Amino acid sequence: MGYHLPVMLNECIEGLNIRPDGTYVDATFGGGGHSRAILSHLGEGGRLIAFDQDADALENALDDSRFTLLNENFRHMKSFLRLHGVRSVDGVLADLGVSSHQFDVAERGFSTRLNGELDLRMDRRQETTARDLVNSASEEELTRMLRLYGELPNAYQMAKAICRARMEKEIVTTFDLRDAVSRHLPRGMENKYLAMLFQALRIEVNGELDALKEMLQQSVDVLVSGGRLVVMSYHSLEDRLVKNFFKAGNFEGEVNKDFYGNPIVPLKPVVRKAVTASEEELQVNSRARSAKLRVAEKLS
Ligand SMILES: C[S@@+](CC[C@H](N)C(=O)[O-])C[C@H]1O[C@@H](n2cnc3c(N)ncnc32)[C@H](O)[C@@H]1O
Structure with missing residues (x-):
């Protein structure tokens, strides 16, 4: 392992x-x-x-x-x-x-670099996944999460982009999420911002x-x-x-x-x-x- x-x-x-x-x-x-x-x-x-x-x-x-x-x-x-x-x-x-181990297994959804289901639960007995969260939380809730737990300076824009993308089609995978916010990842800092976004969701999903x-x-x-x-x-x-x-x-x-x-x-x-x-x-x-x-x- x-x-x-x-x-x-x-x-x-x-x-x-x-x-x-x-x-x-x-x-x-x-x-x-x-x-x-x-x-x-x-x-x-x-x-x-x-x-x-x-x-x-x-x-x-x-x-x-x-x-x-x-x-x-x-x-x-x-x-x-x-x-x-x-x-x-x-x-x-x-x-x-x-x-x-959690980072290296794509289907756990922890890695921004691997494509896998957007899960992010450490305990898979728990019901709510990051996929549930990004598809159902309100724009305000997402903004709060991204600002508070991701310390993202552009939390509002990112939350808005997530809400716009999910109207077209459900956000299912880590790469779906990456694509949804791609316009809001500053050049040269793409990975850093993505990591902050995933951190925010992870903290929320796992309490x-x-x-x-x-x-x-x-x-x-x-x-x-x-x-x-x-x-x-x-x-x-x-x-x-x-x-x-x-x-x-x-x-x-x-x-x-x-x-x-x-x-x-x-x-x-x-x-x-x-x-x-x-x-x-x-x-x-x-x-x-x-x-x-x-x-x-x-x-x-
Ligand atoms: C950084 S790793 C620990 C690595 C470990 N010290 C080693 O030497 O391999 C953190 C681990 O803690 C677990 N974990 C995180 N939060 C937890 C919690 N609230 N309750 C129980 N386990 C938790 C994760 O599932 C993960 O396996």
């Missing part, structure tokens, strides 16, 4: 500060690269619970008695951990975004920002004090949420204070600035280019 190199593997492992007999969560199993490394740092008594909402990831499950893979959304992390008898964990890792928020909040609930939360994000909307949450325990980034003026925060960032991949890694793994890694520790 088309799973590739795990991004910032050493940095993630260092961030988790693994205790050999600890219990860890890999919230985004994918090809299992990070999980494999976590297991190699765990002893006999250690445990790793992994999540992936994409059933394709199950084919990569690791044959190890210390390991459990759940085909679930990490937004339900806390209840599934409880269901598996886990009440607290020593570390949570989340490597957000799309796996190389990615809400899932991230829930996962972050539940991580605080399940982490032991001193436990680590390690999150890698691939675009600024995600990174902003992570950054604010690590700093303030909320998504606005405003630190609340108690009566005496002491900050009330559940986490402490371990590194002040987001970590990015080294030059060496970027040479061999282009997927690492936009990755930002943040590490926080649960306070008691």
Whole structure:
């Protein structure tokens, strides 16, 4: 299967500060690269619970008695951990975004370069696809999505072009969508704008920002004090949420204070600035280019 190199593997492992007999969560199993490394740092008594909402990831499950893979959304992390008898964990890792496998399979619809059904669901048990969305959302809804989640400067024009194209014929494939907006892709920036458009649809289809928020909040609930939360994000909307949450325990980034003026925060960032991949890694793994890694520790 088309799973590739795990991004910032050493940095993630260092961030988790693994205790050999600890219990860890890999919230985004994918090809299992990070999980494999976590297991190699765990002893006999250690445990790793992994999540992936994409059933394709199950084919990569690791044959190890210390390991459990759940085909679930990490937004339900806390209840599934409880269901598996886990009440607290020593570390949570989340490597957000799309796996190389999802990108490489045309019919999943993630790649702007491959022609395939415009699907974009990570979890195919879910009903709504990107095809449904682009053919049924109102022009206003599309504009909002493209502006908010794609950060597209010409969101309105693109939404209008999508609505015009779908009156002629249903938008079914990734290339149908590309053709519908082709006049609104600035010269030399075609791929960048298309990527922003697909990102917007993907975030909406998968409810990615809400899932991230829930996962972050539940991580605080399940982490032991001193436990680590390690999150890698691939675009600024995600990174902003992570950054604010690590700093303030909320998504606005405003630190609340108690009566005496002491900050009330559940986490402490371990590194002040987001970590990015080294030059060496970027040479061999282009997927690492936009990755930002943040590490926080649960306070008691
Ligand atoms: C970037 S890949 C992870 C790659 C992995 N770290 C590795 O080493 O192979 C992200 C994975 O997380 C999954 N994913 C994304 N959002 C999720 C969510 N809300 N719940 C569960 N899995 C999710 C995707 O299906 C994808 O397989």
